[in-house]
Amino acid sequence: MVFTAAQRVLSVVILIILVKEITTSKGLVAKETNAEKIDRLLREIEEYEESEARGEDTQDMPVVRGRSGRKKKPKTPRVNLGHRQLSFPAPPATKNFVEIPGMSEDLRSFTICLHMRTDSVKGSTLFTYYDKDGAEQISLYSDERRTKYKLRINARHHGQKKAELKNLDGKWHVICALWEGKHGSYEIWSDGKIRVSGEGLDDDFKISGGGTFVLGQGGDKKKKFKDDAAFSGDISHFNVWDEWLDKADLRSREKSCKLEGNVINWNADDIKLTVNGKILIDKFSCMWKRELPADEVDLLTERIEKDKALEEDD
Structure with missing residues (x-):
């Protein structure tokens, strides 16, 4: 790949700055030698330049964080x-949240599902949708x-319905919320x-x-998030x-661990998200895996390993 002189100069400047950082700090990776750090940084610069050369917007790339909580560039803008699961640390904090762009058109009905796991004894929020003006809907x-x-639908009207969910046991659960606007029909599944x-x-x-x-x-x-509304635990899918x-469709999709929404699709290759705070993106093991026959478990495991290998090749 050919780069302009300006791009090469910029790369050299970035490398000099990063090398200086190496010599004045302990580095980001434990037991990593200076030579290894330089090699890693060169690869990161090359990947960044290749992304820009392809015309990809690196500003929309999600923020992936390591165990130290420090920001790292993903290998590619494709996510x-x-x-994977999002792991929200304890104790709950206002700075820990994830943003995902919503739909472009208005919704007159919806189904929203997620996998969650928590043992927190505090009240918390799984998700909220805000309109473009910041109003909770x-x-x-x-x-x-x-x-x-x-x-809760349309916080301005204070309309909300409650469901008893015994899911604060540190185990994975699938929760779904359904609503349609004509009659205000609703269901909460667990x-x-x-x-x-x-x-x-x-x-x-x-x-x-x-x-x-x-x-x-x-x-x-519009004002400020509160600690007593923050979530601590894991969220996926x-x-x-x-x-x-409908019920049959929802049950079949729910247990497949391959839910694919037509507004937000967790399995899509181009899902965009912004990670704030010290949230980690960790490996996720399907909660229904233990209920599958042995031969299906083997096939699922094989598929996961293939996906992981493809990600590493990328």
Whole structure:
């Protein structure tokens, strides 16, 4: 690949700065020699230049953080979270949250599902959707009693419904929230079962497009997030559909660990997210894997290993 003289000069300047950092610090990776650091930094510069040469927007690349909490550039701007989870550290903090761009069009119904795991004894927010002006329009969060989760639509009207979910056991659970605006119909699911359902939750309302989904935090975005709304634990497979999925469809998708929303698709190669604070992107093991027959477990494991190998090749 051919670069302009200006690009080469910029690369050299960046390298000089990074080498200076190496000589004045202990480095980012334990037991990494200076030679290894230089080699790694050269590779990172080359990857960055190749991304720019392809015309890819590196500003929209998600922030991946190491165990130290320091920011690192992903290897490529393409992100596939299919076998990954977001790990929110304890104690819960306002600075730890993830942002995902929402839909462009208004929603008159939705299905939102996610895998979650926590043993936190505090109330917390799984996700919130804010419109482009920062007003809360969807939120799924637990109250101060910690066992009841509330689905809130249009915070300005204070419309919300509660469901008893016993999921603070440190194990993986699948939670889904469904709503349609014509009659205000709603359902909250947990592990394949409907925990609460009804009508009248902000009927004749629509969810505004152009906003942002926030994982792990809620409350008034215009002012300041609060610690008592922050999430501590793990979240994975966050998917959003612009329709009300029927029971059979929802159950089959839920247990497949290959949920693919048509608004937000966790398994998409180009999902965009912004990670704030000290959240880690870790490996995820499908919670339903233990319930599969042995031969299917072997096939699933083989597929995961192939995906990992492809990521390493990239």
